[in-house]
Amino acid sequence: MNRICPHCGADLPEKASFCPYCAHSLNVRVECKPPKAIWGRILHIGIMMAIAAGIMCAAWLYTRPQELEGAGSVQYTDADGSYQIHLAKSSERFEPPKVVNVKCEPGEEYRFPLCVTFYDSRTGENVSHSMAKKIKYSQISFEQPENSAYPWRATEPVYSGARPYAALTSFMDFVLESGSSRIIWTLGMTNGDTIRLYLDMEIEEIPVMHYYPEDTPMQTAEELQALVDEVDRTIPPETIVYLHLPAVTYTGDLTIDQHPINLCGSEEGRTVFTGHIYVTTMAEKRINYFDHIDFLGSRDRIGISAADRVHLTDCTISGWKTGVLAYGDTWVNAMHCRWENNQIGFHFNADNADGSRVSHTQYTGNQFIGNGTAVLLENVPTDISLKFADCRFAGNEVDIDNRCRQELDISQAVFE
């Protein structure tokens, strides 16, 4: 039997595999593809799988929301750039510490502002304003003992015009009994990233010394000055000193020039000073509190010259050429005081340039009556608005002489 060439139709032997007339192969052939070595195949597959897994992993890592945390500060990168985020008190916002040590006095309430600030990592520029728009939510929590009778508290984080450099500001409220705590500030960003900033607060009790007239001579100005001098000599600087004054009239001058002193007037009568009080302690973080005291003077003198921080509460400043003069590197605050018949009631002429001494800007509940100039603002070392809530201005020739154009809030003051 023969076969026919399917290409040229030539007559061929049955067992022919090739047509010599058209030079075509006639056989159906099996394609032989030698297998790759198993180990090579496995290795090849393994490498491909590893690469694919690596790509998928990288894609997942790149696209999934970040969770960052850091003590005091954290480096953060989003689609728009890299930033350094700081959590700190406003005075420490450039070099935020991880731990803040605070000395607290028993029975006193404390508050300080805590800020979140953003800086461009490359230029160092403050970019808090633009980054604030990327914050979806912000919350503050504390690591503190459960069921504490005096828990740490924080106000709602908001943008504060008083601290325009910060994206958010919150006030921390605590007392000595609140104890040490970790503040945890969580930022939820609009792109899904979560940032946690920590700040550890270490609370230490401040040693306190109380001097009472029953135990210590302080009936006269001389005795009082001697006591103040003794405190300067013998009491460590960090100890808070209270002088609980009797209901007497001190006619001499008093100089407080080293150790800050808190003068507490008698509650069984009025403690009166008719002499000049000089406060020149220059204690960086301390305030001299004068409570419940009448300062009654003559028209040719200054009642209190404060070159260091002084807070007056429930005092009467009356009859002075200048009732209280704040000068030098200082800050003076007064609340619920009566300023009467002074040529100048409160004269603010401090020159603390960076505002680091500012302690309290609320001048609540003061009464300015019958003064020449009730309040003279010549130089106030802060841009923060001074608030005169519940204040009364009556019978003054000039209520407020605001020569330095300090921002004031007198919306809740009464001017008669």
Added chain:
Amino acid sequence: MIGIYNWLLHALQEEFDVRRLLKQSPRGSVSLIRHKATGKRFILRRTVGSAEVYCKLLHYNCCFLPQIMEVAAGQDEVLVLEEYIEGDTLDYLLQGGVLTAEQTRVIVTQVCQALWVLHTMGAVHRDVKPENIILRRQEAVLIDFDVARMYKPKLPADTEVLGTVGFAAPEQFGLSQSDARADIYSVGVLINVMLTGRHPSKQMAGGALHSRKSAKTL
């Protein structure tokens, strides 16, 4: 195949021109022939050897082996018409110098893949050497199955002592039947020649084995 021997011989005479004689030996000849009508070129082998491996390859295609077009066995010889592989033999290329390790690896890998096909069908080449490897562009093609045979497990020894001296494994010299391992032996010699230009008995290629052998010798 005897039946088609005469037919093929006649057809070759009628339809093909002999372009040139490539090899002549006591075992036969190898000629380059051209199909008159189409101009296609083929290799015509006339050999006294076994046709069984060629007959097996009639039904397979492998890029590392020449395509066998026709096999016809006469009384005294076997005619094999196969694909013409255009390229230089490895032997010719080695005259210009040794090869790099990477070049050697690529060529030997392809030779091993050709041997895999042969071994899978039960065949042993028995004459793996540079002269029988043609480099066609990126491919190494193993040619010349004149001494190749099908491995028969029951036979104690090869009926003939064949293979090229130096490349043939010891068992090819009559002590036992050569199987696929003989080709592996030849590949080993081939590798050494490709890397050094010399037989391993004269110069071994560098490497761990060479170092160990040298140390032992010392």
